[in-house]
Amino acid sequence: MILIGNGKVFTRDANNPYIEDGAVLIDGKVIKEVGKTADLKAKYKDAEYKDVKGRLVMPGFINAHQHYYSTYGRGLSLDGPPATMFSQILEGLWWRLDKQLTLEDVYYSALIPMLEEIKCGVTTAVDHHASPMAARGSLFKIAEAAKEMGLRRNLCYEVSDRDGLKIADDGIAENIEFAKYCNEEKDDMIKAMFGLHASMTISDETLKKCLKGADSVGVGFHVHAAEGIEDVADSLAKYHMRVIERWHKAGVLNKKSIAVHCIHITDAEMKMLKDSGVSVVHNPESNMGNAVGVAPVLKMMEKGIEVGLGTDGYTFDMTESYKVANILHKHEAQLPSVGWGEPPAMLFENNRKIAGKQLEGKIGILEEGAYADIIILDYKQFTPINENNINGHILFGVCGRNVDTTICNGRILMDERQLVGIDEEKIVARCKELSTAMWNRI
Missing domain, CATH: 3.20.20.140 (Metal-dependent hydrolases)
Structure with a gap:
């Protein structure tokens, strides 16, 4: 078991949204327990302990x-x-x-x-x-x-x-x-x-x-x-x-x-979208880049349509899409008071519903029994941070490269910005060879 402790834990669990000096215990591919660091350290003395030194601990992005x-x-x-x-x-x-x-x-x-x-x-x-x-x-x-x-x-x-x-x-x-x-x-x-x-x-x-x-x-x-x-x-x-x-x-x-x-x-x-129960996915950067128009996301969500957030391949950093979704709909409506609540709902609530529809287990949340898809972010906040303003901190202060540890299904894929068991240089070198050959074919 691995115990991630001494962190600011944002669970995305409405019943237990934030734990100051929090900890998450990973047992295999799932989360066994979430709580205070002192309590879990005392309870699970044999667990491998990872001190995150006050950094943010969150569910992995979807x-x-x-x-x-x-x-x-x-x-x-x-x-x-x-x-x-x-x-x-x-x-x-x-x-x-x-x-x-x-x-x-x-x-x-x-x-x-x-x-x-x-x-x-x-x-x-x-x-x-x-x-x-x-x-x-x-x-x-x-x-x-x-x-x-x-x-x-x-x-x-x-x-x-x-x-x-x-x-x-x-x-x-x-x-x-x-x-x-x-x-x-x-x-x-x-x-x-x-x-x-x-x-x-x-x-x-x-x-x-x-x-x-x-x-x-x-x-x-x-x-x-x-x-x-x-x-x-x-x-x-x-x-x-x-x-x-x-x-x-x-x-x-x-x-x-x-x-x-x-x-x-x-x-x-x-x-028709609402009656069918289909999920809609918004891709703001791609839509702007392709100049295809602005999806009526605010209106769809008002009508109860489940709208998630994607990137359409424009980027692989979900914080980018999150930030652009916030400003795009303010700009379109010419109203600075809109677009605050919808992007967090898309990214942190609806995406886990959309991606989780076929899954037996839970993702996008830190709670007992959920899959251990966890990220740790090195974000040194200089203003108070808690469950009420975390979305604003992510909006204005966090980008994907603040992530220094990524865990999926209990497996550590990146630790302190170092990829684990992945030969990045070999992959990049071969990809460069293949892409160059493909460009020449085009």
Whole structure:
């Protein structure tokens, strides 16, 4: 057993939110007890003691939507005119990049951001993958990387008709095979959803196959919804209904599913989201970077829709997304009093609900019986800190690189900023070789 003590423990447990001079006892992969340092040291004398010297102790961060496949795009500048709309970004960059990925590329493009996530305290993430020319086996390669890194992951493959029927069928098969594997493993470290790209790239015929496939393995969907206005225009032209209405009528939206972005939606569509029980994931930095608009997050949350927070691959530091969510909605509303409560609810409450729907155990909370997904932050606060203002301290004073220790499922992945059992230099060197080769292919 490991006893983390002498810390400012923020549990995210409403019944016991903050323990000054607190301690957390880890027994295997779960938390055995949370309490005062003196009490737990006296009670568990044989436990290995880690003195955190007054640093912050919190649950690991959870990312509710991201894309590992985009890793090799960092710093990449391609030919062609500047994009003036979202579909041109997809066609000019991402749909050129993902076609070049091999299975080895998939593996290393997952390892690199996983290193960043460990350094930023992200212990759980929900990933949406695409590698059209290497679809089969791709989710298993990401799962292999996650197991090696010791991180908790939920994976899916984005089915799309944009590359033809065979590749769409490959994506469907990969989702089904991987979900079957996860069902058989019954391991809360690796779970599956059924990925769909977007309404504008999925025909009714392909959608029927996806619905049948997802039902056969008992998983929900992970789908981009009304991210760009092109998605809405396409749906109206082809199906005479808006995106959310199409997904809702087809049965894509349910309590197991995630609808990502939901920017260009109406009040009627918000009611469909609420009635279906689907979770929505907001990605503020990506939305701003792609200039697709601002999701009506405040209104959705007012209506009782469960909205979580992701990064869409724009960053792997959840504190960045948290900060931008706060200021974006103030700016959009031109009202400085809004956006204070919603981002903390998205990051610290709703993300654990979204990622935890398929899990047997609890994450995102420090309490007895929860998984030992714990981070320690070296943050020297110069004003009082407690359960009432911790969210403000994180907003204005903390970034991912304040994390100096990351623990997932009871395994120490980084200790005092040193990665444990991970050869970072070897991984980075091979990734640089592979990304250079891929850039040359493009």
